[in-house]
Amino acid sequence: MSALLEVRGLTVGYGGAPVLRDVDLDVPAGSIVALVGANGAGKTTLLRTLSALVPLTRGSVRLGGHDLAAVGVEDRVRRGLAHVPEGRGVVAELTVDENLRLGGLWRGPDRRSAIGEVYELFEPLARRRNHAGHQLSGGERQMLALGRALVARPTVLLLDEPSLGLAPRVVAQIMAVLRGLADRTGLTVLLAEQNVVGALSVADHGVVLGLGEVVASRPAHELAADETLRHAYLGF
Numbered sequence: 001m002s003a004l005l006e007v008r009g010l011t012v013g014y015g016g017a018p019v020l021r022d023v024d025l026d027v028p029a030g031s032i033v034a035l036v037g038a039n040g041a042g043k044t045t046l047l048r049t050l051s052a053l054v055p056l057t058r059g060s061v062r063l064g065g066h067d068l069a070a071v072g073v074e075d076r077v078r079r080g081l082a083h084v085p086e087g088r089g090v091v092a093e094l095t096v097d098e099n100l101r102l103g104g105l106w107r108g109p110d111r112r113s114a115i116g117e118v119y120e121l122f123e124p125l126a127r128r129r130n131h132a133g134h135q136l137s138g139g140e141r142q143m144l145a146l147g148r149a150l151v152a153r154p155t156v157l158l159l160d161e162p163s164l165g166l167a168p169r170v171v172a173q174i175m176a177v178l179r180g181l182a183d184r185t186g187l188t189v190l191l192a193e194q195n196v197v198g199a200l201s202v203a204d205h206g207v208v209l210g211l212g213e214v215v216a217s218r219p220a221h222e223l224a225a226d227e228t229l230r231h232a233y234l235g236f
C-alpha cells in the first residue's frame, strides 16, 4: 500500500541554489510523521510546497494516489490537505467562534457540528468563544489555528511549528490532541518542528532534514535514541 501523502524527488528553489534536493517522504494514513531539523533546513519550504504556495522545480506530490501537479492551493484544501502555518494566522479582530466559522466556509451546515467537536477537543476555546483573537494567550491562539483547520475536516494536516513559543504544558496538551485524532479518527499529520523531543514523542515516524536533504527517515523512537544523529542534526 502506498502512503496517503507521497513525495518523490522533490526539488525546490527560490531562483538560486535549491533549498530542497531530491526529497522523498511518505506519510501513511492515520499516522503522525515528524519533520525535524535545524532552523533553515527547509521544513517550512517543504510544507509550503505541499500546499502549492511554493512551486516545485522537480519531483512529484501525490495524495491518495492522485498526482497534485495541476491542483492549486484552494483545490488542495478541498481535497483534504489543511495547512496551519507558523505564526498561526488567527484574525485578531474576530471572535474565537467567528475564526472557527471561517475555517469551513465552504462546508455549509456541516460546519456547526465540526465547530462543536473543536470545542470538545480544546476546552479553553469553548470558554472563550466570544473573545476576540487578540485577547487570547499564545497557546489558545495555536489551538484556534489548529481548530480552524479541523473545521474543514481535513484528511491530512500540515503543521508548521505548533509548539513555537508555548509553555511545555500547552505543547503537551496540543500533542496529545493530535495523537488522539490520529488514533480515533484516522487523521494524518505531518508535523514540522524544531521541538525535536516533543515531536518525536508523539510521532510514529521521524524524518530529519539537514540543509534541504533527507538525512534520516526512521521510526520516531529509534531517531530519538540515536545519539550520533541527535548531535549532528538535532542539537541535543
Ligand code: ATP
Binding pocket: 014, 019, 037, 038, 039, 040, 041, 042, 043, 044, 045, 046, 194
Ligand atoms: P524555520 O524553522 O526558520 O522555518 P525551515 O527549516 O522551515 O526553517 P525554510 O524556512 O524552509 O527552513 O528555509 C530554508 C531556506 O530557504 C533558508 O535558507 C531560507 O533562507 C530560504 N528561503 C526561505 N524562504 C525564501 C524565500 N521566499 N526566498 C528566498 N529564500 C528563501
